[in-house]
Amino acid sequence: MHAVVVSVHEAEVELASDVLWSLGVVAIEERPTALHVELWTSLGEDTDAVSAVLSQRLGPWPWRFVEVDETVADNWRAHAEPVWVDNDLVICPSWVPFAAVDGVTTLRIEPGSTFGLGDHPTTILSMRAVRASLVGGATVLDVGCGSGVLAVGACVLGASKATAIDISPASVPTTEANAAANGVADRVRVSTTPLALIDGTYDIVVANILAPVLIELADDLRRVVAPGGVLVISGVLAGHHQHVEAALRPLRTRTVSTHNGWAALTLAAV
Ligand SMILES: C[S@@+](CC[C@H](N)C(=O)[O-])C[C@H]1O[C@@H](n2cnc3c(N)ncnc32)[C@H](O)[C@@H]1O
Known part of the structure; x- marks a missing residue:
């Protein structure tokens, strides 16, 4: 090997x-x-x-x-552990035993060969930011879904439906399996459709992707945010995201959160 x-x-x-x-x-x-x-x-x-x-x-x-x-x-599988996103939200590797706790939402995730076990700082920040903007029935677009952890998490937390896309073909079966394992298969649609070909708008658009890709996708990211909706981005380094914000104008940054040197930003129209 x-x-x-x-x-x-x-x-x-x-x-x-x-x-x-x-x-x-x-x-x-x-x-x-x-x-x-x-x-x-x-x-x-x-x-x-x-x-x-x-x-x-x-x-x-x-x-x-x-x-x-x-x-x-x-x-790495032997060392994988549940990740607490909030006091009442945990992302647990699907093969790790974890007893249900009253009042705690547990996501079970098998990343396969994709990114998105849930333990990366940008995933944790993105999940928190999506949750902070989520009202029941919201629609979500997860750009660069990897394992689908954010799309699946959003639906478990109350989104009416999530569209998940990724350039990696492995993300499709992995996200479908994670949606099924968490009881939201009927609300998550996943494909390798490029963002440029995604029609319509979404209440919450989340893109946890590296800064150069966010800048490359900026026009389409703006286009798919519904009026009154938000764009959550991560994959940017704490204190080094002005160039990404500039590319996304006229959307304006509402909140910035950081964790272990990474940042997530929630942007919205002024
Ligand atoms: C950092 S991972 C995020 C995975 C997951 N959303 C999470 O938060 O854990 C970034 C993902 O974006 C995907 N990606 C990179 N460029 C992309 C593009 N132009 N369009 C869609 N997905 C892309 C990668 O294949 C990868 O799965």
């Missing part, structure tokens, strides 16, 4: 990790070395395809393949 090992400066660990997360990895192990931090992960066995993607997306960071006995991708 081939692991991918990326060498980065300590200050760039989060940035490089996020590029890897956006490529659909399910685990990253950080190994400090004398000069750098090595990020160990897996992108599958098609080394030609992996090389092509990494040379295009990894920018300045050197990387290499390393032969390993066990899949890095499966080791």
